[in-house]
Amino acid sequence: MRISAICAGVALCLGTFASPTFSQDLAERLAEADPEAGAKQFRQCKACHTVESGGPNRVGPNLYGVIGAPVASVDGFKYSSALQDHGGNWDVERLDAFLENPRKSVPRTRMTFRGLSDASDRASVIAYLNTQSDTPIAFTSDEAEEGDKPAEAASADFGQLFVADGVEETYYTCTACHSEMIVAQQGKTRDHWKKLMVWMVEEQGMNELPEDELNVILDYLAAHYNTDRPNFPKR
Ligand code: HEC
Numbered sequence: 680m681r682i683s684a685i686c687a688g689v690a691l692c693l694g695t696f697a698s699p700t701f702s703q704d705l706a707e708r709l710a711e712a713d714p715e716a717g718a719k720q721f722r723q724c725k726a727c728h729t730v731e732s733g734g735p736n737r738v739g740p741n742l743y744g745v746i747g748a749p750v751a752s753v754d755g756f757k758y759s760s761a762l763q764d765h766g767g768n769w770d771v772e773r774l775d776a777f778l779e780n781p782r783k784s785v786p787r788t789r790m791t792f793r794g795l796s797d798a799s800d801r802a803s804v805i806a807y808l809n810t811q812s813d814t815p816i817a818f819t820s821d822e823a824e825e826g827d828k829p830a831e832a833a834s835a836d837f838g839q840l841f842v843a844d845g846v847e848e849t850y851y852t853c854t855a856c857h858s859e860m861i862v863a864q865q866g867k868t869r870d871h872w873k874k875l876m877v878w879m880v881e882e883q884g885m886n887e888l889p890e891d892e893l894n895v896i897l898d899y900l901a902a903h904y905n906t907d908r909p910n911f912p913k914r
């Protein structure tokens with residue numbers, strides 16, 4: 680549960696109710712952002728965060744209703760003092776900066792995520808987070824809604840990973856904590872990959888994946904990164 684803004688005085692409350700202000704650039708990105716694409720990007724976050732209402736805190740806090748909420752306000756989550764000192768609310772501008780490079784935006788934050796360097800990816804994630812809220816804010820202008828949907832990232836970049844069914848799930852899940860290279864250079868049987876995933880959950884703080892998603896990833900890894908390493912280096 681997120682502690683709603685408890686205001687000690689009117690002045691402190693103002694930030695909470697002020698209408699969202701954000702730069703032209705971000706406004707444009709948000710107007711074009713696709714929450715469904717954001718849901719896919721969010722796979723990277725799922726290693727450490729739940730987002731559904733009432734979801735548990737994991738390595739990171741539950742993110743339901745985070746947009747517009749006071750920074751570091753999830754009840755029962757032990758935040759770093761760095762993030763607590765960041766103060767204020769998660770308006771979209773600040774969230775955009777945090778997601779781009781968490782450690783540049785909030786030095787000494789405990790969020791060890793390397794960041795989303797792609798500006799439109801960040802907008803998608805913000806748009807998705809905005810759907811996970813009792814009080815979503817409006818950032819699509821009427822004009823933007825009439826316009827065409829942005830073209831689906833035709834040739835998404837999966838780095839060193841071989842592009843085939845399951846690459847998307849694998850890439851986003853695994854690059855939350857380390858480069859895809861650490862995955863691509865391995866060759867293991869499906870069984871060994873499965874054991875590694877158990878280790879990743881039990882020892883490395885990864886959230887347990889839903890069965891169907893785990894199977895997609897294991898099928899992908901077993902097909903392309905088996906003991907003969909058919910796709911390393913990438914073909
Ligand atoms: C490797 C784990 C990890 C990953 C991956 C990760 N986070 Fe976090 N996140 C954290 C931790 C830990 C904190 C608390 C940071 C602190 O206290 O300094 C946090 C804090 C946050 C906060 C502030 C929440 C609040 O209540 O103030 C937001 C927003 C957030 N993360 C969003 C994201 C999004 C979006 C992604 C994916 C694009 C992501 N995180 C990926 C670990 C992670």
Ligand code: HEC
Pocket residue numbers: 726727849852853854855856857861862865875879883884885886896
């Ligand atoms: C929550 C963070 C996290 C996530 C998510 C994660 N890993 Fe890891 N992984 C680690 C850590 C920590 C290590 C050990 C430190 C290192 O080598 O960087 C590691 C190491 C590895 C290694 C090297 C193991 C060895 O024998 O040295 C492989 C392979 C690997 N991970 C595969 C994956 C795959 C595949 C995924 C996605 C399905 C994944 N990881 C997702 C945290 C994570």
